[in-house]
Amino acid sequence: MTTSHDPGALAAWLLGALEPEEMRAMEQHLSSCRRCQAEVASLRMARDALQVVPPEAMLDGPPEGSDLLLRRTLNQVRSERASRVRRNRLVTAAAAVAVAIAVAAGGAVIGRTTAPSSVTAQEPGTRNVSATDAATGASMSVAVRPAAGWVRLSASVEGIPQGQKCRLVVFSRDGSRVEAGSWLVSAAGAREGTALDGFALVSPADVASVAVENLDGRRFVEVRV
Template structure:
């Protein structure tokens, strides 16, 4: 098993490795933040794929797909002849990556300025809103639980155009995990920005969500 192998990570996520390989991968994940983030990305993408209509992927991924898609497809091509079983698993991960390339998930933030679409909340979802009295910035965010991580859907307003911002999840122990970042556009300043993201924080450990710029200036924080 190769360290930082997207194919192995996809196989682990699908529980398709041999028993000893699963144990070895789990030991590796316990100490490797890079692979932890990769697994979280694949889980997020897999969840996103569930809401993509089948016809949306009939023609294959678009040209110039994102890095995850390119890396996964490259893995498929390299292993096509010698590792058929693993190839099928990586192909499954590639299908998940197609969902990201088609804009189906929350890996890239700040793509729209309209408020998030209202959908039926999943069990355990926490939705909070708040306005900062000093900055005037507002945020409404839904935090949806997953297996050891969380998905976020937020609407942020009242931040000046040109600000480079990030969405940060605060854990109970005080640690902070970035869920994504974006550049506030003129439309975003005027109408607000709809965001999707994810963070590798256990759902029960999330205590707050913060919007701040890359210099650390806090615009708005909402406790959960």
Template sequence: MSAVGHDQGQLAAYVLGGLTPAEAATFETHLASCPACRREVRELSELRYHLDEVPPEAFLEGPPDGGDLLLQRTLRQVREEEGSQERKPRRALALAGAAVLVVVALGAGVLVGRQTSPEPSTVALPVPTATAPVPGTRDLAATNRDTGAQLAVRVVPAAGWVRLHAKAEGVREGEKCQLVVVTKSGERVNAGSWLVSAKGEKEGTGIDGSALVAPNDVASVDVVTMDGRNLVSAQA
């Protein structure tokens, strides 16, 4: 196994977009031959996707009891790892972000909102109910080291077609993009299009779409500009 190994920090940094293009390319080479890491990337991408969907006000009460302690321990481990060998600051920030992601995930089951009124009262918000994914659902992710674009997409099978829930990051404001499903025979089917906003350039753009492609015929999901440039391709 390569030096990349099963580095949990690098797994999280990859999903959070914290690796340099060279690091991402090296890690993707490892992913191609490591089913365990591919599974973890899918799980982390799924977690990140669901957390992105939670409205900010749902976290007004902060993390659960013990969350601060877990965060402190994780950040301490990150600092020790960073002190033992020279790494880029961007990697350190990504690892710290992964620690925050873990604490927030632990708090997702106890989300509570606080409502302001003349007589202060605490109102419990509905707790999201986790539902099992549709059988055959696939989570794909990719980073293009040349364009800097990243794509995380969930492909949900239907009767002869697929639904897609995607997030594209690292794309410049003003780009006109399409979400394209590529079949195993090379046919390209448009699943949606959008114009990247200033917020989309900074925080990424969420896209929901669908394509008339059989679930078992999906070869990849690509982000392509209207003028034909392929920004990133997530292989199935």
């Protein structure tokens, strides 16, 4: 299957509905595609919102039969081995159902008139850390989420001047480094900060720190994990 800017495949990856080799291919694609990283971040936020919204908070109630339809579709995805074309269609259908459920949940949260819950769903083993560099004035908050032999990162970076070409770098305990993403600081990013999602092939237990550097090697901020 293609991994090039396919929203259905991205949602299926987030649901764990792809084959192992396709999961690996998608992870490799996501490591360098900022557009798809942003799409995954949006899908994850919608999914997390769904997890903390009670059914009674839905403006119109959850999509009728949504849970059952999602389970049935995912079961079909996993059972269809003989026909690649049919399986890909089912993956897309499963992703569409998941996105529809997430969008419905997001609408419920936005439309609520009661005070929003302060509880945020956290994956087991997630580490949330932050730091401010006194010399540069830059600051970063980052959530490091463990995966099977690698980590996912969600970072918020502030205090970096417009026009800087930056990269998010993960350092392991042996001193090696893996780039988790790169970006150009926009005018809005300089004023309000930049939200980032990245991926690094570093064992969760080996992560020592996460840093932001420009392409010339200047370090703006480093957070110990």
